[in-house]
Amino acid sequence: MTDKPAPGDLELTIKNADHSDSESLRNVLLQFVTSRVTVLMDKPWDGIAQPQEGTRMMFVSDGPNSQQPMLAVFTGPGFTEKFISDDNPFHHVVEVDARFAIVGLSAGAGIIINPNAIPSFRIDPSLGKILRDSALEQLSKLRQGSNSN
Secondary structure, three states, X not given: OOOOOOOOHHHHHHHHOOOOOHHHHHHHHHHHHOOEEEEEEOOOOOOOOOOOOOOOEOEEEEOOEEEEEEEEEEOOHHHOHHXXXXXXXXXXXXXXXXXXXXXXXXXXXXXXXXXXXXXXXXXXXXXXHHHHHHHHHHHHHHHXXXXXX
């Protein structure tokens, strides 16, 4: 058995969040969008170069709402272990900037950080859309800046 690594900033922020306090929830979101996170992908990828065309990240259902897709994002590789199995094609553990994961969010989907684990955090689809639109806008500005040099 391996020792679980010390929790990172995002994990601690989620763990210490007061889910009834809007400022606390805002802090989780701010920490999330600036963090490195772990995702499960269906094809190998180094997290740096352009991923293979058609590479997908793993989505899960939103608890009892089995029709609601939620992007599965993890604060570290230790939280992915229960999802890796021979019958799950999403067994490639990749660390990425959270903004990369957010850009990969499909229409109508939300995000669950550390699904089926403690601590976890749920971002509903309407907020996921706002985060995705913002990440795409930032990406567009970065591309425009690099094209003007």
